[in-house]
Amino acid sequence: MQRIGILTSGGDSPGMNAAIRAVVRKAIYHGLEVIGIKRGFNGFIEGDMEPMRLGSVADIIHRGGTILHTARSEQFKTPAGRAKAWENVERFGLEGLVVIGGDGSFTGASIFHREYGLPVVGIPGTIDNDISGTDYSIGFDTAVNTAVDAINKIRDTATSHERTFIVEVMGRDTGFIAVAAGLAGGAESILIPEHPFSIEEVCHKLCKGYRRGKLHSIIVVAEGAGSGLEIGKQIKERTGFDTKVTILGHLQRGGTPTAFDRILASQLGARAVELLMQGATSKMVGMSAGKIVETNLDLVLGQKKTVDLDVYRLASILAI
Amino acid sequence: MQRIGILTSGGDSPGMNAAIRAVVRKAIYHGLEVIGIKRGFNGFIEGDMEPMRLGSVADIIHRGGTILHTARSEQFKTPAGRAKAWENVERFGLEGLVVIGGDGSFTGASIFHREYGLPVVGIPGTIDNDISGTDYSIGFDTAVNTAVDAINKIRDTATSHERTFIVEVMGRDTGFIAVAAGLAGGAESILIPEHPFSIEEVCHKLCKGYRRGKLHSIIVVAEGAGSGLEIGKQIKERTGFDTKVTILGHLQRGGTPTAFDRILASQLGARAVELLMQGATSKMVGMSAGKIVETNLDLVLGQKKTVDLDVYRLASILAI
Amino acid sequence: MQRIGILTSGGDSPGMNAAIRAVVRKAIYHGLEVIGIKRGFNGFIEGDMEPMRLGSVADIIHRGGTILHTARSEQFKTPAGRAKAWENVERFGLEGLVVIGGDGSFTGASIFHREYGLPVVGIPGTIDNDISGTDYSIGFDTAVNTAVDAINKIRDTATSHERTFIVEVMGRDTGFIAVAAGLAGGAESILIPEHPFSIEEVCHKLCKGYRRGKLHSIIVVAEGAGSGLEIGKQIKERTGFDTKVTILGHLQRGGTPTAFDRILASQLGARAVELLMQGATSKMVGMSAGKIVETNLDLVLGQKKTVDLDVYRLASILAI
Amino acid sequence: MQRIGILTSGGDSPGMNAAIRAVVRKAIYHGLEVIGIKRGFNGFIEGDMEPMRLGSVADIIHRGGTILHTARSEQFKTPAGRAKAWENVERFGLEGLVVIGGDGSFTGASIFHREYGLPVVGIPGTIDNDISGTDYSIGFDTAVNTAVDAINKIRDTATSHERTFIVEVMGRDTGFIAVAAGLAGGAESILIPEHPFSIEEVCHKLCKGYRRGKLHSIIVVAEGAGSGLEIGKQIKERTGFDTKVTILGHLQRGGTPTAFDRILASQLGARAVELLMQGATSKMVGMSAGKIVETNLDLVLGQKKTVDLDVYRLASILAI
Structure with missing residues (x-):
């Protein structure tokens, strides 16, 4: 593996930049090249992509938003859109893709993987925390x-x-x-x-x-x-x-991400790179029971995560 | 002068506690006694009042809200309500009153002064900054x-x-x-x-x-x-x-008051006590052109303060 | 079980108030009475203790420090000091004790339990996070x-x-x-x-x-x-x-505790009360692998917790 | 006047970016071109300068530090250093210079003005607030x-x-x-x-x-x-x-500048451009008695500003 792509997609969340930084630096540390893809799947389709270096992610760990920008892409939902994205995969020589986002973004990534075989690893980034396979998504704590x-x-x-x-x-x-x-x-x-x-x-x-x-x-x-x-x-x-x-x-x-979100983003980002290097094909990294874990993307997408009602009841008891 | 009362009235604003602290400590420093009146003019009418000491205002300078609580009083708008308040003035031996609040509160204070002659000094406390006679009211900066x-x-x-x-x-x-x-x-x-x-x-x-x-x-x-x-x-x-x-x-x-609001509140609170000691009868303290100043309450109430449109236009120019 | 005591001891940490609130309200919810002990073991020895009600812990969840105050007690290290504390246990009719603090505080609590048999449950509260039996102690995240x-x-x-x-x-x-x-x-x-x-x-x-x-x-x-x-x-x-x-x-x-610390404190505080009600004799509550757990106090005290060097190395890789 | 330069010099202070934004946008609004000079007088000497557009100062108003970077320049204290800077004035066609910094920076700017006649306007930017001719310097409030x-x-x-x-x-x-x-x-x-x-x-x-x-x-x-x-x-x-x-x-x-510092910086930056356009030769803009004012640079440099001891005493009285 020599070159991977990275994009942020869907609603942004604080800590996405810390995840980007982790992916880029961990990859470079292991000798990989990283191509940053702008505005989510839109930039993927349009080829709005460029190499990222160590300095590209300097002084971003504390910034809200995402330096790669994000968007929801209607076009990527169409076979024609994904075909164009595949052209860019070939043009830029990508052998793997890291997608930071939520359910919708992972659905797109998963379909793309099934159609074209590009290994993808998802990193859960959404303030809503509604993604299975992880106790916390990046941005929730902030x-x-x-x-x-x-x-x-x-x-x-x-x-x-x-x-x-x-x-x-x-x-x-x-x-x-x-x-x-x-x-x-x-x-x-x-x-x-x-x-x-x-x-x-x-x-x-x-x-x-x-x-x-x-x-x-x-x-x-x-x-x-x-x-x-x-x-x-x-x-x-x-x-x-x-x-x-x-x-x-x-x-x-928005807002500066909390320490928790930055640490989570750093760990998930680093693990995502390791997974791609180890030959993972369609995974999401997450944190479960205090450990960094991976789950098949399809499994993540098939499950609904709901609030712990014990915690809900505790809130009610303590507010008497 | 031996004893003064203090109350907060109308909508609360961050920094009111810093003003209370300044009034209480400055007064005690000069040998006066201070009676804290709870829930604005309501507590004044109901006699919900108690002596304040140095320790009563310890560790409040950074707290939002007001330890004296505040309320809007319909009853104080009636002669009967004010008559009851006057009974409490006599019962507690008040020789002056500090009112922290906005236009409505000052109107009440001014009428009360006219009817019963109790010296009153207003301190402008409202986030809206809509009070004449001062460039800044307490809470606006926060x-x-x-x-x-x-x-x-x-x-x-x-x-x-x-x-x-x-x-x-x-x-x-x-x-x-x-x-x-x-x-x-x-x-x-x-x-x-x-x-x-x-x-x-x-x-x-x-x-x-x-x-x-x-x-x-x-x-x-x-x-x-x-x-x-x-x-x-x-x-x-x-x-x-x-x-x-x-x-x-x-x-x-809400929120912890900014340094600016705390310093303003401290200066206005201290000046309010000085004015009462110097025999002021119906004034508001304020900050104008960087200086602590006083204005007749009636003058304050008669004027409308409006936004500086030059600043408004500057914002527009800089946002091009 | 009808009445329990609660104290904070050692260095304070943000979130201790949220833990106190949780203990008091959870206990009252189950019909128990709670006695607040001031200034750690010093107040325990001196009988500086008083009943806490629902209102005693109103509006404290967001406050740094501890409303019960804290101290390090030299006297509680002596048999004579602990004997005096026992007198207060009997005087106030305590059937259990919640101690919020760190290693030193738990050592004292453990010895006291061994000598006099009073059931004790520890809640880890220290910014240093150096307590075994829990992944996080209250205050660390803040x-x-x-x-x-x-x-x-x-x-x-x-x-x-x-x-x-x-x-x-x-x-x-x-x-x-x-x-x-x-x-x-x-x-x-x-x-x-x-x-x-x-x-x-x-x-x-x-x-x-x-x-x-x-x-x-x-x-x-x-x-x-x-x-x-x-x-x-x-x-x-x-x-x-x-x-x-x-x-x-x-x-x-200092500082307002983070959401994480408040939620952790609320969960640990509530669990501490449950443990005492279930007959626990000498435990510490903690969070391990994302779950609220309990450990024997002696086990906690016998182990040294050290930093995860993998995380340390990750920091080094990402800072290249 | 067609083209002006801008630099930040000496210790940085929060709000410098807001001042840069104001200078750039106000100047462009009036049809001027702005050349940003990097790393204070060092970049001036080395010709590390480039044109700034509306977009160059987008999304910087809330950022600490200075996008132009800053430095203390030993070389600018020498006639040889200033001669090199003058070459860049001619090369880039500058007809005026805005210097954001403190006493040391203004001294350099003043000497340079005297030697070469380039109109200069200083904007006081230092957290220390030790500059005459203004009640507040940018960064102090933060x-x-x-x-x-x-x-x-x-x-x-x-x-x-x-x-x-x-x-x-x-x-x-x-x-x-x-x-x-x-x-x-x-x-x-x-x-x-x-x-x-x-x-x-x-x-x-x-x-x-x-x-x-x-x-x-x-x-x-x-x-x-x-x-x-x-x-x-x-x-x-x-x-x-x-x-x-x-x-x-x-x-x-560091830190995000307060609203006060951003507003002050915006007003001073805009006024600096106006002064250059009106033919000012060697001035500093400041805020005095709530108004935006200008002072001759030499006057600013000749005076020492000291703390208001009344405020100092007030702090002492209120802390009893």
Whole structure:
């Protein structure tokens, strides 16, 4: 093996740069060449690719975003698009590909591998943490800390008033960010798609809290569980409480990655290179039970990962 | 003068605790006693008041919120409410009152002074910075930094995509936070109530930017200029651009105060005590042209402060 | 079981408050009473203890330090001191004790258990991460992020100059903080007590880097590996490079705990209560391979935990 | 005027990039061309210069350090060095020069102006804030916030122990950072070069505090007032108190600039371009009494700026 490609795809997440750095430096350390592919599969199709050197990844470990840029590619979903990408594989002499992204990106990589045989290794990079085969995806820890930081700030003002605060966090169809941020932030309620809830119940809990002397309540809402603004409106209608809503949105995707995300990204990136060198054909690297592990890409794509409801319940017990 | 009262009123802002600390310690330094009044004018009416000592304000200088809690009081707007407050003035032997808050709080304080003659000194504490007689109110610098931090994070992800991002910030009827955060954050557009704008214009600028190669645009919207969600919807309808919205909401009110806000709060708090000792009857302390100054409360209340449009234009020039 | 005690002991670490909150609320949830013991074993000996309620731990989850205060107790090392503590166990009717701290604290707790039979459960709380039986101790993740944040800032100025920067971090006799912060911060060299090094080697690497065009180098020094100032002096003498030293010191012990530390603290605190309720007599809770586990206190105390040298080598490879 | 040069020189400070961005964009807005000069006067001498466009300064407003790099130049102190720089002025067709830096940089710029007549405008950029003609230099507010953040963290752990903490901050021969950070951080003592102190006095105050029940003390030491380690040793010898030292060092020079520094940098940068266009020959822009002002460079260099001792005394009163 002499030359590998690397791209970031789908929604970006903090720590992707640390993963790129690890792949590039680990590969160069072992004598490989690395071709950086810009804007995800789009750049792969268009041949927007160039060699990366040690210096290409200097001083990026602490930067949010991805220096390779990212995009969602409609064209790569078509055989014609993938055929063009294959031309670039041949043109640049790639013998392996590292794809940093989420489910959608891995699906594309997996199909491409099946069609053309190029060895691919996926690195899970998404703040949503909704990828099987790894306990943590790169960016999740940073996103949770960003959400918790927001809850902290709201808590400051909450203790000065008598109000209900709603914080809408990301997570697509899952409640990973909501549960972790809600537990760590000491939120009174956490609304997630994995656990049914009714507004009546939420209001009942709020009223009980106020009767017991709670001066304020913070409710974390996963975007997959409903709109923060809509839920706020309903609570106000039913309880009359002054309800204030914060929608974090894409700021959860940015920021300097935490130490955890950088270390995870460094380990996964290095392991991805080792796997390609050892002849892996279609794998994802991940962290499971504290260890760096690999899983077949198809297995990753076939499974749905859901929130640990024990942790969800713990958050509820500790917020009494 | 032997004993003064202190309360925080209206919306809270980071740095209020630093101001409380300064008032309490400066007063004790000069041999005065200080009575802390809880929950703004509500606690004043209900007699929810207690003596403060040096230790009462230990380790609070870095805390957001206010240890005295705050509230908006409907009752203090009535003569009956104020009469009850006056009873507490007599019961606790107060000879002066320091009120930390905004316009509404100062209006109440001013009326109370006129009716009962109690000397009052206001300290401007609001993130909105919409108080005349001072260039900066306590909490503004912190709120701006919070908004800028959010813009930074969005910028990380913005450079990885091709999108329009909207950040809705606070400011009530003014654009102070929006202009400062937009300039400091390098936002492409800033929408404020003080400066008319049309969605057509905003979209035109966006399209021009994209044609020139801009990969992303960040638009800061002051809450007084419209709803971020609504403006985002309109931009998407007209341009087709993927538009993502962040609503910061009350998290702008929290957080550890910046050094600037703590120093301002310390200076204003100390000066407020000096003014009461020197026989001031109805003043507000502020910072103007880099100096600590005082203004008659009535003058403060009679004037409207607006954003410096030169700074607004500078932001626009630098974002080309 | 009706009543348990809780104390924090030894050096404090961020997240101890989150652990206290978890113990108190989980215990109350199960109908137990909790007695908070102040200033570690000192308060235990002196009877500086009082009941904790749900409200006692409100709004502390995000606070650094420990609301119970902590201390190192010489007196508890004596039979006389422990006898006095036992009197307080009887006086307050404690049937179990939760000790949050490190090795020294657990040694005291273990001896006390052997002498008097009081069931004890330890929760590992130290930034140094040098406790066996758990992959992470509470506070470690926060301390690493604090050190990484410092490295980030130095990196900013480093890229503008041509210099060698040394950052001395904590860790007692171990290099856990140094390795994690060095890897996550992208440091050029990491000096730890677990891995022998010579100044010649360090200087050789520095010179090689400069010849290859590196504009700056950041060296992380674990306090157990030597004095940052002394190492800086030696490097300057040998290479003539301008060498700047930062000593982080106790600021690594403070700060708002990260989400990771709060979640870990919440899980360990809740599990500690369960263990006492299930009749555990002398255990420590910890996190191993991603799971909450328990270990006999004696086993914890008998083992030495050392840095993963694979991670250390990875840091070195990625910093080429 | 058609073309101007810009360089950053001396120690870097956070916000320099925001100033570069403002100069470049304001100049281009007015139809000027801008040549970026690398590594301060060194690049000026060596002709390490290249044109800057709108895109050259995209996404740098929030970055610490300076994209133009900086250095101290011994060669520019010699007539031969300046003669070479003049050759580059002619080669690149520069009609004006913006120098972002401190006293030393302005001295060089002033001499160069006198010798060769090139119009120069200085922008004060140094964390030390020791430049006359401006109330604030770019980077000072960020450095103070960095120091205050460190004090906050130490305060967390301080409240859990019974100790004396020393934080050594930068400031060269002045106490600007120490006084601002000490006041904002609520430090018990502040040691600065502008105000004589004796160790006896410091220890006396410490002992008095402990007798009155203070659990801890934080002492901020300006580097110009002595070595933090040395002062810590002396305090320990005299009082026996456990004394812990943090040396912030160069991390004060880094970090994302605060909103204040970015706004200041934007305003000063824009004004510098206006001044050159209006025919200024040797000026420095600054902020005085809340306004953007200009001063003759020679006047700036002839004056010494010292700390406001009223603020120093206020810090002392509020820390009782």
